[in-house]
Amino acid sequence: MGNLNITELGQWLATRGADFGLKIIAAIAAWIVGRWIIGFALKLVGRAIGKSGKIEPTLARYLVSIIGVLLNIVLILAILDIFGVQTTSFAALLAGAGLAIGTAWGGLLAHFAAGIFMQVLRPFKVGDFVSAGGVEGTVVELGLFGTTVVSGDNVTHVIGNNKVFGDSIKNYSALPHRRVDCEAKIANSVDVNDAIARLKAALPTIKNVKTEPAPEVEISKFTAEGPLLTVRGYAHTDHYWQVYFDINKMIAHEFGKAGYPVPELAQVQRAV
Numbered sequence: 001m002g003n004l005n006i007t008e009l010g011q012w013l014a015t016r017g018a019d020f021g022l023k024i025i026a027a028i029a030a031w032i033v034g035r036w037i038i039g040f041a042l043k044l045v046g047r048a049i050g051k052s053g054k055i056e057p058t059l060a061r062y063l064v065s066i067i068g069v070l071l072n073i074v075l076i077l078a079i080l081d082i083f084g085v086q087t088t089s090f091a092a093l094l095a096g097a098g099l100a101i102g103t104a105w106g107g108l109l110a111h112f113a114a115g116i117f118m119q120v121l122r123p124f125k126v127g128d129f130v131s132a133g134g135v136e137g138t139v140v141e142l143g144l145f146g147t148t149v150v151s152g153d154n155v156t157h158v159i160g161n162n163k164v165f166g167d168s169i170k171n172y173s174a175l176p177h178r179r180v181d182c183e184a185k186i187a188n189s190v191d192v193n194d195a196i197a198r199l200k201a202a203l204p205t206i207k208n209v210k211t212e213p214a215p216e217v218e219i220s221k222f223t224a225e226g227p228l229l230t231v232r233g234y235a236h237t238d239h240y241w242q243v244y245f246d247i248n249k250m251i252a253h254e255f256g257k258a259g260y261p262v263p264e265l266a267q268v269q270r271a272v
Contacts, residue, residue, distance in 0.1 A: 027079045034075040042068050061126070065144050111145040114165035118142065124171045129237045131170035133159035152241075177210055177234045180243045183220070184229040184251045187263045192219065192227055198254045199231055206246045208239035225263035 042064055049060040119142070124130045128139050130149070137151035146158045172178055186195050196217045203215035213234050220230040231251060235243040 023082055027082050030079050030082065031075070034078070038068065038071045038075065041071065061141060061143075069144075111161040114161035115142065115144060115147075118147075118161060118165055123169045124173070128171055128173040130172065131168075133157075133164040133167055135159060136170075172237045172240075176236070177213075178237055178240055180233045180235055180240060180247060182231045182233075182244065182247045182251065184231055184255070185223065185263045186226050186229065186255070187261045188226045190226065190260050192229075194258070195229065195255070195260070198258060199229070199251065202250050202254055203231070203233055203247070206233065206243060206250060208235050208243055209233040209247075210235060223263075 045067060046060065046064050049063065124132070124139055126139050126141065129137070130139055132147070132149070135149050135151060135157045137149040137157065139147065140150055140156075141148040142161075143158075146160050147164050149157045149159060151157060184195075184199065186192065196219075199217045200215065203209060203217070204211060209215060210233070215234070216230070216232040218230055219227050221228050231247055233243055233247055
């Protein structure tokens with residue numbers, strides 16, 4: 001029985017083994033060459049789109065991703081054809097599988113559809129500083145199914161497009177400047193007008209603080225320790241944190257130079 005199996009195996013290798021081996025070699029070669037051609041083609045398409053200047057980087061990456069997926073499907077069909085698989089039957093099988101997968105992975109398709117809507121409505125683009133999907137940071141990529149955002153602490157977040165599109169989106173880069181709000185508390189014994197005048201005079205000297213709209217210093221509320229001042233400057237999004245920290249440094253410097261006392265709660269003495 002064992003000799004019979006070995007004989008049959010030898011006959012199969014002699015008749016069809018060489019042909020099957022050649023098909024495997026041809027398929028591997030087709031995959032390597034095909035992937036190289038696809039990569040080269042995608043680079044050419046990306047460069048062509050970039051040079052045209054008519055398509056935003058976000059949409060350009062989106063189109064290149066779609067083209068890459070389609071070309072890889074064509075490559076797989078071509079490799080199957082090498083083994084004699086009828087591509088028409090495979091295409092029908094792929095369509096049926098796609099329907100089944102689509103039903104099971106409805107959420108994934110929802111991310112894809114949301115990505116298309118974001119491309120049409122364009123609530124933001126690559127390079128914008130946004131708050132979306134519970135993450136605040138700079139948009140670096142809008143993919144087929146997810147948006148990549150790098151937060152201020154240099155962490156990369158990949159958020160599903162459906163979550164991004166379904167939540168509130170704040171685009172801090174849509175307008176030319178942002179308002180930077182800081183607070184400064186003074187003691188009750190300090191002359192409020194003097195404190196406001198000092199801060200208003202120092203605000204325009206801070207680097208990257210815009211003169212229009214003009215900086216503002218006003219009393220926001222009163223506390224037991226003393227009045228709380230709101231100190232506002234306006235700056236470009238790229239300079240927000242630099243201006244924020246510099247305003248706080250300026251407040252500390254001006255109040256120290258003026259010799260203002262530290263706001264403290266009055267001590268209540270009880271009779272024994």
